[in-house]
Amino acid sequence: MVQSLPKTRNTTDHQQLKTYKSAPSSKLSSDLKKSLEESQAQYLRTTQSLLARKPNAAALHQHLVFLRKSRDSYHNQSNRIKSDEEKKQSINAVISSIDEAISSVSRYMVAQLASLGIEGGAAYAYGPREGVNYAIHTAGRDHFQLALPLVQGRLVRQMGDLLCKSSRDFWGLRITDDPHRVTCWACLKWMLKILEAQEKTADD
Numbered sequence: 001m002v003q004s005l006p007k008t009r010n011t012t013d014h015q016q017l018k019t020y021k022s023a024p025s026s027k028l029s030s031d032l033k034k035s036l037e038e039s040q041a042q043y044l045r046t047t048q049s050l051l052a053r054k055p056n057a058a059a060l061h062q063h064l065v066f067l068r069k070s071r072d073s074y075h076n077q078s079n080r081i082k083s084d085e086e087k088k089q090s091i092n093a094v095i096s097s098i099d100e101a102i103s104s105v106s107r108y109m110v111a112q113l114a115s116l117g118i119e120g121g122a123a124y125a126y127g128p129r130e131g132v133n134y135a136i137h138t139a140g141r142d143h144f145q146l147a148l149p150l151v152q153g154r155l156v157r158q159m160g161d162l163l164c165k166s167s168r169d170f171w172g173l174r175i176t177d178d179p180h181r182v183t184c185w186a187c188l189k190w191m192l193k194i195l196e197a198q199e200k201t202a203d204d
């Protein structure tokens with residue numbers, strides 16, 4: 001009995017040691033997970049509260065640049081992860097929520113453009129090399145396709161053109177499941193430019 005007591009304590013100490021050994025890393029990963037989950041919610045929350053304040057084009061521009069930079073940074077982090085699948089998934093979930101936030105801004109801008117008489121919607125274009133060789137996958141994008149011709153300053157587009165480029169330059173276009181979700185950065189920038197120009201005209 002007297003002998004078994006220290007033995008039990010030893011076992012307990014040993015188990016504790018084992019627990020301590022693994023504790024810091026699992027603690028870190030749960031903290032990291034929590035902070036990633038918070039970021040995930042925060043990107044959506046700040047975007048919703050911005051859009052609720054009916055922001056001008058400059059504020060939209062600033063927010064889109066912020067979202068894009070954040071996305072790039074998480075994307076690079078995710079690419080660097082080789083073995084920690086759980087961490088990679090948590091980071092990818094943040095990326096998805098940033099994409100959702102960008103979509104919200106895009107929907108808001110499509111509605112703004114429509115209210116100015118600039119009608120159009122998202123159209124998916126394959127990357128230039130995709131389709132020619134199926135072994136090469138270049139990511140396609142959702143562009144803003146004009147339903148009517150547009151002349152805006154030096155920007156001249158025909159009906160059916162994309163804001164970023166003439167549709168002739170793309171291999172294929174198809175309608176997307178969300179007509180208001182534009183993910184092409186060049187198209188988003190054109191949308192901002194048009195809104196900015198309209199605000200200036202309204203101020204004069």
Ligand SMILES: [Zn+2]
Nearest residue numbers: 143164184187
């Ligand atoms: Zn585009």
